[in-house]
Amino acid sequence: MKGMNFFLILITLGMPLLTHAAEVKLTSSTQYLWYQDLLAVDREKSIQDFAQYLRVNVTNMDKEGKINFYAYGRAIKELWTDHDEDFQGRLYYFYLDYRDAFNEHLDLRAGRTFVNEAAVSGTIDGIHMDLKNLGPMGITFFGGRNVIFADKTETGTRGDGLIGMSVYLDTIKNTHVEVSYGRKYCEADGDSLLARENVGLDFSTTPISGMVNFYARLKYDTISESFNEMLFGAKVTPLQDLTLRGEYYESYPTFDTSSLYSVFAVDQYKEQSISAEYQLTSKYRISVKYAREDFSGNIGNSDSAIANVYDVGFLARPIKDLTINATYEIRSGYTDGLSGIRLYGEYKISKMALMAGIDYDDFRRYDSRDGNAEKYWAGVNYEFSKIITVSVKVEDDINFNYNNSYKGFVAININY
């Protein structure tokens, strides 16, 4: 509930900012949800939640339309429960956005906002600045309290923090180079500890006009002195309707310094993949992908541990307003197997959109469980007016935990 109180206080404080004829857009979704909790004492019992989502966009707060305000949050409560539980809240973001300030040299976000870069990402209560158009380069800075969402509420403390910066260069046409740096702090026994420190490197270039794109992404953990992630890839479009891609990826697990697991030796994970996507006609598209996953590591393990994963996808729009999507995945090798199909369709009739789908997975978990996981679902979106729409979804899951697990939601959505 702390989050919701914070949300309401900030909305109240933000109102005086509306001195200009700003545009206000409200989006609300009032939802009733039902599901079953596998870890509850009575796992068969249907749990019902009431949820209220609210998003507020206030734009054009100044004459030039550079100052905007954005907020998004949720209040949720379990209905008809034995335990006396109040509403729980999450404030996803709440920030003032100042774009193109100082002759288009600064983008500023202040408040609770989502930050995302190669070195570190997360939601912060703080500031994000993008100093841009400095010749061909730009610099970003951000820092603040790390907001951690868990179990329908927030768990981050004062000692949790994120800071970071990046320097990027868009010089040669269609080439982007960026070096980023980030730190994550966590709280332990009242102390704020440096949990992680990463350096990221991004590179992307399209040297042959519209035909070939090379890219790389590196994430280096300075504490363990290892590359947490490395990705090298190439994307090629030899024909306008055909896209080919090849990637090499490896990762090395790293942990917060406060975790004992951070001092253990681990092995690299490596993956090579190729994929193709082809637009057969304007109505049909097909995609295929193969990935070779290597868990062997390079230290200490003499036995090989390889898995092969194949994906095939098909998208069809045979007639106007009808969309059908089907994917098939098969995985074999170390140490589990999976063979699954996923199918869904959508048909629009006037103000109504009908959707239905099936997931069917046949899985084998090494020396553990095997069986089928099935999901059957259907839903409808109905547009009563430009302002009000209603969404309803029902779903039945059949798996080793449940013969039938019913879940779904009813949502009344308002866009004003």
Add this chain to the structure above:
Amino acid sequence: MINNKAFKIILLSTALLLLVVCLSFARTDHREFKDVALSDCPVCHSSVGVIANHGDFFVKEHRLLAQKAGNNCADCHQQSFCLDCHKGGGIEPDLKKSLSTKGEYMPKTHRSDFISIHSIKAKDNPQNCYRCHESSFCQDCHTKIRNKGSMKIKSHRPAGTSQIYNWNSDHASEARRNLQSCESCHPDADVCIQCHSSGKVNPHPRNWKSIMNKYKNDSKGRTCRKCHITY
């Protein structure tokens, strides 16, 4: 693992690239194309030297674009678009999304009964889970499982019909391959300490001597003291 020298070379190369200032390139503002159908993107992109995206594999590849500074995602998407998948939001109910066992919306990547297959999907690049979930997310469920024996983890299984477990022979290789899964059930690593704190079996990586002081300083000795009382 690539060593420190390689890292320095990469940094120096990047610095060199930063010095190569050529033609200034202005990014296209996409706000006016916000409502254009994705199938119409190639109309412009095929002639301007930028390969169109948002294809069948965009769920996986979007991270590379979204994490670039100065990206233009915000020209069409609000932050809620990111958070509705990454942080369980649901302001725009998507019929293709399912609810988790806690009643939270799950991204579309979480197919069928995700609890049944999550250990398999987590193997397909173990880092993927941690882009959205804290390690405590795994512990919230795994530490509550009443009959852990029913999970039948590979190296926890008895060898044949005897009372001897496969633990000694298998656990090292399995742990090194997926140590994050160990943390799911043993968040404090208390079971590891039982043997490894004795000093008989060194669990540290090969470059430990060069990095040990960083762990000692950054954790203010807390992590070290779990095994080494004198730190």
